[in-house]
Amino acid sequence: MTQLRWGLLAAGTIAGHFAAGVEESRHGVLTAVAARSGDRARDFAARFEIPNAYGSYEDLLADPDVDAVYVSTPHPMHGEWAIRAAEAGKHVLCEKPLTVTAAAAEEVFDAARKHDVFLMEAFMYRLHPQTRRLVELISAGAIGEVRAVDTTFSFDSDPAETARLGDPALGGGGILDVGCYCTSLARLVAQAALGVDVVEPLEVSGMARLSAAGVDEYATGLLRLPGDILATISCGIRLAREDGIRVFGTRGQLHVPRPAWIHPLRAPGTSEIILTPSSGAPEVIEVEATQGIFAREADHVATHIEDRQSPELTWAETLANLRTLDRWREAVGYGRTS
Structure with a gap:
């Protein structure tokens, strides 16, 4: 993949670090950001010149111009939104920990497998x-x-x-x-x-x-x-x-x-x-x-998108x-x- 269009699910501090990283990357482009507050999303979008800002996560997942989603919500929400992103056909990079418990992670893996999307826990x-x-x-x-x-x-x-x-x-x-x-x-x-x-x-x-x-x-x-x-x-x-x-x-x-x-x-x-x-x-x-x-x-996600898993951060890992x-x-x- 020569270019991966990213949507950011949450607009906190770590999302800012990742957004700056995508700007520096060889194969990524920032397409959308979503936050619980529309104003917060628009402020974040203006900071990084992101074309689309949404006041709900659902709206971002419905955007056909988003290929991959970076999930950086609070820990207990990781699993839910990683699953919903997979159901929307989006590739998923989810902040650590992927879920709060190991049992919950199995559900995320099942969703990624069922919908044939890339999934990686973000241990950068x-x-x-x-x-x-x-x-x-x-x-x-x-x-x-x-x-x-x-x-x-x-x-x-x-x-x-x-x-x-x-x-x-x-x-x-x-x-x-x-x-x-x-x-x-x-x-x-x-x-x-x-x-x-x-x-x-x-x-x-x-x-x-x-x-x-x-x-x-x-x-x-x-x-x-x-x-x-x-x-x-x-x-x-x-x-x-x-x-x-x-x-x-x-x-x-x-x-x-x-x-x-x-x-x-x-x-x-x-x-x-x-x-x-x-x-x-x-x-x-x-x-x-x-x-x-x-x-x-x-860039690592873009490189391994067709593999559906990272060779260094597998689902088993x-x-x-x-x-x-x-x-x-x-x-x-x-x-x-x-």
């Missing part, structure tokens, strides 16, 4: 050259056999300004919002180490500080992955911590001090992976990204990650109120 970091280089190093045995991985994605936010994150009805909390990156990364490391397409943890445990409403404000999980690879994963929405990735092997370690999911690395530029052998000096491996991460994501998130939230007692 998986497409970044840094992530791909990390996988290459692990697969090549740069640190020997992988034994453990530690990863953190945690930030402090103002409850008054981020009410959605504290609301269990909207899928609030750190595990679904940013912890999903940590489970995805830990599993990706194990997949690269073992040379398999998809793995799930054999054991999941965890602890969290829960809000009075039962939402995890910050949490830590421990995964036992196949190959006896242990992963420590930490996330939060009310606690700033040092984000990063460390992978430990029998012959050294890999350190990613600024993972590809953080805001500065969403733009083109250079990032680093530090390889430290068991004996020897650290080596800084520079990775160049010549395209912004959302532009890369939009999405389902394995959602099952892991289900188990982590259960382990910390998500939803338990005080």
Whole structure:
């Protein structure tokens, strides 16, 4: 496909990042945007010079000039609108998590299969050259056999300004919002180490500080992955911590001090992976990204539209990650109120 005409389902902050990415992409064009408020949609459309603005999601899905829809509504609405987009014959890129539970994701897959449309969960970091280089190093045995991985994605936010994150009805909390990156990364490391397409943890445990409403404000999980690879994963929405990735092997370690999911690395530029052998000096491996991460994501969808799935973010991959998130939230007692 030489050109993919995008409709944006919701007009929030992340939709703005993706819209800017489509403008930078090689194969995408912005055709329409929809919001619950017509004024909000028109303001967003004016900002990005989008020709069509709708005050309802249904109107956008009825637009024959829209080929693909980017769903960035609050988490619990992802599944509904991904299904309705598929029913309208639109290809779907849906923000993470695809659905709040693994069981709900099966319904989305069924709709995409029935209506023969492309569907991908928008884990954009998986497409970044840094992530791909990390996988290459692990697969090549740069640190020997992988034994453990530690990863953190945690930030402090103002409850008054981020009410959605504290609301269990909207899928609030750190595990679904940013912890999903940590489970995805830990599993990706194990997949690269073992040379398999998809793995799930054999054991999941965890602890969290829960809000009075039962939402995890910050949490830590421990995964036992196949190959006896242990992963420590930490996330939060009310606690700033040092984000990063460390992978430990029998012959050294890999350190990613600024993972590809953080805001500065969403733009083109250079990032680093530090390889430290068991004996020897650290080596800084520079990775160049010549395209912004959302532009890369939009082009990835266009490239694989006829495949109906992304080879790097398959439906099996999405389902394995959602099952892991289900188990982590259960382990910390998500939803338990005080």
